[in-house]
Amino acid sequence: MSAGLFSSCVMQSEKFQNTEINYETGMGKIVDILNAYMRAERAAPVPEAPLPLRPITRELLASNESQPTVYRLGHSSILIQLDGEYVLTDPVFSERASPVQWMGPRRFHPVPLSLEELPPLKAVIISHDHYDHLDKASVRILDEKVEHFIVPTGVGRYLRDWGVATDKVNELAWWQSISIGSLQFTATPAQHFSGRGLTDRDKTLWASWVIVGHDARIFFSGDSGYFAGFQKIGERFGPFDLTLIETGAYNDLWSEVHMKPEESVQAHLDLRGRAMIPIHNSTFDLALHDWFEPLERAQVAAEVQGVTLLTPVIGAPVNVRAPVPTQAWWREIIEEGQGELAAGL
Template identity: 65%
Template sequence: MSDSPISARAAQAGKFRNSEIEYRNPPSKLFEMIRAYMRAERAAPVPEQPLPLRRIPAAELADTAGPATVYRLGHSSVLMRLDGQYLLTDPVFSERASPLQWMGPKRFHPLPFELEALPQIATVVLSHDHYDHLDKDSILALDHKVERYVAPLKVGNHLRRWGVAVDKIIELDWWQSVSVGSLTFTATPAQHFSGRGLTDRDKTLWAGWAIESRDARIFFSGDSGYFSGFREIGERLGPFDLTLIETGAYNALWSEIHMLPEQSVQAHIDLRGAVMLPIHNSTFDLALHDWYEPLERAAAAAARQGVHLVTPMIGAPLQVGAAVETRAWWRDLMGPARAQLAPDR
């Protein structure tokens, strides 16, 4: 198979573009970001104690007969059991979210399972090619268990270079869908960018994903700034039983391509979601906020907006569509900062 097709949005110099903004990092903005990092004073950039984590028993993973269930594995990696098969989003299982494993953001917590215990994965869903979402070592370690990969346009080029079989890769443009058995995957617009080096900026597409099974509709945001596309996705493909929404690694300086927590909650509302699970947090230090701030701000915004927010600990099963309540586990690790907060919800 030749390289994947390219959409009309990439007509100029073979680069993909956002629908509402042109995201750039001029020298003045880069200098402002560097200055912000140098001046940042954070109380808790990383947890001082181990995060609570539930080990997922191999026998539990071997059972595919249960209801629609999701497990947070860390950052944007989520394991889903839908219609008796397993799906995995943006698997990043390496120690660091970096092209180099001796430097870069280090994991806060181990994986909640042994890789060998993972069952067959029917579909790996990829949102874009940044290192904290597309990890070569994880792809190669999992590939013998994976039946297919569903990715935005051109992301498959990375997989093919790494030796993934051509016939296992499906690439879609925004609003394109593919049905595999009882599951339907639709690539949805997102407001972000792509690239893994100095010369490949925006040469692959970025996307969110609407995933529909017999019993559940789930939205996986990938990375995105807040934009009107969420409302259109909700109108065309919603409502959703569960939204997995990026909530972390944000800053006002780059809010165009990473939502603030309050915007993440609004995106969930726009999507017509029933239950929101904040992802993209609690695993790597990728911004200037304290490690627990994304969950705390999302919980506060959800309470104000009347949104049903769930925050399961890493490895805990969450049944889609059930009346589930979770606790604010991160507050147990906040130390003195917790005294300034309202009582647990």
């Protein structure tokens, strides 16, 4: 299977590949990562105070129905209101991003609305099969609310195994599109990897997504290292009214598959985006940086590059076509934590 060209199914002996790199995690890299975790000394791996949260009510949703709107639910879960329909990306409502709920990364904040309170969904988009993006418990509860699941090639088998009807599952390879009503969804390249266990590495595809409606054009990055594909996507589908770009869980040891914040801002520029929301941060501790570092570094890089960066409080609505400036809300939490530390000395 050649890089960048994928069949509609994955044979047991085949693996998907990136277009620019061959990302491997051999024993040497695993040892380096384990050593880095053992040596790590962080001032703030998790927030020392509750994160600000805007509960999402039915009244709030109804008040924004006439305009394209997005709501950060946490990590890479985004509720998108477009052309009068609702679309949800990478829904993870579980307490932990883990194969089991008795251990693993625990969320920093509640979800601003429950699965039961979600409105009917025209589509759920999945970027890849990692546990912080594809959550079995969430999918099974969501199923009755969702008309269509749109996933990269190979990921559909998980959904079918979990009870989702085959005719609701749409699997796309890179550059393939599906239209549902006035909305068009296109799977676009990303530089990442896949696998939920020890034996299924890269057996399913990973993707970013282009979401186009009458009212707006939105890009959702999923997980990715920085690569030339962003510019190609921008040339083909841009400009975008809003980009939702992975900004978090990065490290030098795995920089090929997770962008650093400065690269995330550059990806936004490559995509020809008008405004950017950094996602994949502020919900789970998945790397070795402080919890607030992705937002802080993205803010600085955006100011240098002249990028309109939006950092809404979790749950707060963002008008895609006419966003209002947001505040650096994490700085108040940092200052509060530093004040408590000083008081205890």
